[in-house]
Amino acid sequence: MDKQTGFMKALKCRECGREYPLAATHVCEFDFGPLEVAYDYDRIKASMTRSAIQSRSKNMWRYRELLPVAGEPTVGCEVGFTPLIKADRLAKRLGIRELWIKNDAVNYPTLSFKDRVVSVALSRAKELGFTTVACASTGNLANSVAANAASAGLKAYVFIPSDLELGKVLNSLVYGANVVGIKGHYDEVNRLCAEIAGKYNWAFVNVNMRPYYAEGSKSMGFEIIEQLGWKIPQHTIVPMASGSLLTKIHKSYQEMTKLGLVSDAEYSVHGAQPAGCSPISVAQKAGLDFFKPVKPNTIAKSLAIGTPADGFYALKVMKETGGAADDVTDDEIRDGIKLLAECEGIFTETAGGVTVGVAKKLIASGKIPANDSAVLCITGNGLKTLDALVGHVGHTREIRPSLREFEALIEAETKSPTAA
Secondary structure (H helix, E strand, C coil): CECCCECEEEEEECCCCCEECCCCCCECCCCCCEEEEEECHHHHHHHCCHHHHHCCCCCHHHHHHHCCCCCCCCCCCCCCCCCEEECHHHHHHHCCCEEEEEEHHHCCCCCECHHHHHHHHHHHHHHCCCCEEEEECCCHHHHHHHHHHHHHCCEEEEEEECCCCHHHHHHHHCCCCEEEEECCCHHHHHHHHHHHHHHCCCEECCCCCHHHHHHCCHHHHHHHHHHCCCCCCCEEEEECCCCHHHHHHHHHHHHHHHCCCCCCCCCEEEEEEEHHHCHHHHHHHCCCCCCCCCCCCCCCHHHCCCCCCCHHHHHHHHHHHCCCEEEECHHHHHHHHHHHHHHHCCCECHHHHHHHHHHHHHHHCCCCCCCCEEEEEECEEHHHCHHHHCCCCCCCCCCCCCHHHHHHHHHHHHHCCCCC
């Protein structure tokens, strides 16, 4: 492996194909297209075999040839390889033959898939000589940047909308990061961060470091393939904020096929959004290849990006793979959270409720056939979004420490017409 570039060749514009050095830059200066890491697949093919992968530690770095760091990773070395769970009870409730849950709600260290992208971005930032890292975030990314920066001895600034869930705010402050609340929605936070990134020599993981950062999402797809016994799932349902995760899971399936690690197969990638912020799903349902920006209004704040940076590419992936998108209301999001918890014992944040709710709709409509198999991507932990469920998940029954009172409680519940 080249000590300067690893298995990377260059940064390449996704629109015009122009190549750039492997620096901290993210936009083509000719057509303003986003830059993406280009790899030397011939060299990777010689190094990355199934047996080589399986001999490595069970974390996302077992696929390191396809992740954009030049040397060994230095941040987040234990991130990834989260469980893929066969969800038979939920499959029965949703009306599908086979269902799997890719559960990043238990990812290390901050209980969301963002630990994948951050470990890549910060490992690369250290290689490029940065000592301060930053991000614009709807919550999970802020938590991950704060935690991983602390473990790596890097200074961190995280910029968030000031109305974020308290759990996510505390989960950034506890690591000693500089947390800046902006009185505005995510797109306004992001615009400010683009200006700050231009003025200060900081590694903004989702601005100037975005080409490297986004690649970390591929590891979720690599793991799904390996955990399914080296097969690409027929259907993958992915929550969409910027749309980047959906496009990178698609890329992971393409790369595994290109390298001969998995047989070529037809598959569909589907997108899930909350109704209160659904620019991509609205465009997909209308058959459009462009979206109209919206102002977010949803309990699924981790998906509340009204101008999704990868929305165009997410629409393209769904069209290419025969995927579909849909969106769900706040009440349907809560129902999705409860359904996953009651059927599989997995407590997801609001984004996961979106994924479950949309999967239910796509299966009911036949867009995902009942005789097929599907994977649901659960990207964050329910302990982060408790506020969304207050008053919506029942209540405790209080009694005195008396067997007679408990017997009366049981008798009353047995007689109740709503008793299960």
